[in-house]
Amino acid sequence: MNKLIIIFTSTLLLFSLTINAQEVGIKFNTSKWEEVTKTAKKEKKIIFIDAYTTWCGPCKQMANTTFKDPEVGKLFNDNFISTKIDMESEEGIAFGKIYPISGYPTTLFIDNDGKVMKKTVGAIDSKQLITIAKLVLDPTSSETYKLKKKYDKGDKSYENMTAYLESAMNEDVKPDSKIVNKYLDETPKDSILNETPFSIFYLFIHRLDNKHTIYFAENYEMILSIWGNNATNKANELINEAVIEIMAGKEKRQYVYNFIKILNADNEEEYNDFKKLIDEFIDNNVEDKD
Numbered sequence: 229m230n231k232l233i234i235i236f237t238s239t240l241l242l243f244s245l246t247i248n249a250q251e252v253g254i255k256f257n258t259s260k261w262e263e264v265t266k267t268a269k270k271e272k273k274i275i276f277i278d279a280y281t282t283w284c285g286p287c288k289q290m291a292n293t294t295f296k297d298p299e300v301g302k303l304f305n306d307n308f309i310s311t312k313i314d315m316e317s318e319e320g321i322a323f324g325k326i327y328p329i330s331g332y333p334t335t336l337f338i339d340n341d342g343k344v345m346k347k348t349v350g351a352i353d354s355k356q357l358i359t360i361a362k363l364v365l366d367p368t369s370s371e372t373y374k375l376k377k378k379y380d381k382g383d384k385s386y387e388n389m390t391a392y393l394e395s396a397m398n399e400d401v402k403p404d405s406k407i408v409n410k411y412l413d414e415t416p417k418d419s420i421l422n423e424t425p426f427s428i429f430y431l432f433i434h435r436l437d438n439k440h441t442i443y444f445a446e447n448y449e450m451i452l453s454i455w456g457n458n459a460t461n462k463a464n465e466l467i468n469e470a471v472i473e474i475m476a477g478k479e480k481r482q483y484v485y486n487f488i489k490i491l492n493a494d495n496e497e498e499y500n501d502f503k504k505l506i507d508e509f510i511d512n513n514v515e516d517k518d
Contacts, residue, residue, distance in 0.1 A: 252296075252298055252301045252305075253295050253296035253297060253298065253300060253301040254276075254295045254296075254300060254301050254304045254305065254310050255301070255305050255310065256278070256295075256310050256311055256312050257309055257310060257311045258311075258312075259311070260319065261311070261313070261319060261322075261323060264309060264311045265340075265342075267309050268309040268340060269340050271309065272340070273307065273308055273309050274307070274308050274309070274337050274338065274339055274340075274345065274364060274365075275308065275309050275310075275311065275336075275337070275338045275339075276304060276308040276309070276310040276311070276335070276336070276337055276361075277310075277311055277312075277313060277335065277336040277337075277338065278290070278291075278295070278310070278311070278312045278313070278333060278335055279313050279315050279320070279323075279327075279329050279332065279333065279334040279335070279336065280312060280313070280314060280315065280332055280333050281314065281315055281316050281332050282314060282316070284332040284333060286332070286333055286350065286351035287332055287333040287351075289351055290333055290351050290352070293353070293354070294351075294352065294353055294354050294357055297354040299354065299358065300354050300357055300358060303358060303361055303362075304361065307361070307365060308337075308361070315329055315332065326342075327344065330349060331349045331350065332349075333349075333350070333351060334347065334348065334349050335347070335348045335352070335357070335360075336348075337360075337361075337364045345364050346360060346363075346364050348360060348400065359399065360400060363399060363401065370395070370399050370401060371395045371398075371399065372392060372395040372396045372399050372401045372403070375388060375391055375392035375395055376392060376403075376404065376407075378392075379392060379407065384410075386411070386414055389407055389410065389411040389414075390411065390424065392407060393407065393408065393411055393424075393428050393432075394424065396432075397427060397428070397431060402432075403432060405432070408428060408432045408433065409438070409440070411425075411428065412425065412428065412429060412433075412440045420443075421450075421451060421454055421455070426451075426455060426458075429444065429462075430458060430462050434465075434466065434469055436466055436467075436470050436483060436484065436486070436487040437483070437486075441466060441487070442487075442490065444462070444463075445463075445487055445490040445491045446490055446493075448463065448491055463491065466487065467484060467487065467488070467506070470483055470484040470487065471484060471506060471509065471510060474510060475510055475513060481506075481507070481510070484506060485503060488502050488503060488506070
């Protein structure tokens with residue numbers, strides 16, 4: 229009987245250790261932000277931040293799955309100082325003034341100088357988070373980096389540019405804007421709205437005065453018929469980013485007027501209504517800098 233008890237107790241202990249190992253995941257530092265930054269500097273580690281809200285479903289999903297993954301836990305516990313910030317708390321509101329957050333969950337990697345090395349909005353799984361973290365630790369390990377080196381050494385072929393930009397999309401890396409524009413310049417007009425070229429435009433072109441954005445505005449109805457909500461979302465994103473620049477004093481209102489004028493070329497009334505809406509929004513949110 230005693231032997232059975234020992235075996236039974238040992239089995240329970242092994243089971244308990246297995247469960248605990250599975251639930252380790254990321255060990256988040258619960259100190260205040262100032263203490264977290266001091267710890268990161270002392271240990272010479274990058275800070276990983278989970279910016280969340282208590283009501284956010286995807287935030288809870290990541291907390292219960294991605295962050296509890298043992299492989300994620302080992303990588304992050306060995307290489308980063310990790311912390312969680314409730315963006316609706318007093319600390320979160322103060323943090324958001326320095327590092328604006330547009331959606332939840334948002335994950336950030338911040339270096340010892342306070343610079344954001346990587347920012348991802350939306351829930352991601354363990355594999356995605358591991359990939360991002362490894363690229364933060366060693367950018368030279370990425371396929372995007374290797375293809376950029378190949379480009380710099382002289383392979384400026386359309387095929388290599390395509391591979392480079394597709395890799396940038398897959399690895400969520402910001403590509404060289406000159407290569408983005410060169411790729412779109414060299415894409416035949418009858419192919420510009422195919423999936424890969426449009427995706428590259430959608431993800432990597434953000435200026436209203438870019439010639440590819442102007443092409444987008446001039447052909448908006450045709451693009452809308454092909455890409456539907458993606459076209460609408462891109463138009464809204466371009467305008468929203470322009471409005472933010474205007475409110476920050478980095479651009480004049482004419483910058484966005486020119487774009488919506490092209491977008492509504494056949495409808496003067498819609499243009500005036502849209503222009504009025506933008507003016508009202510800016511006037512209600514910032515002192516006029518024009």
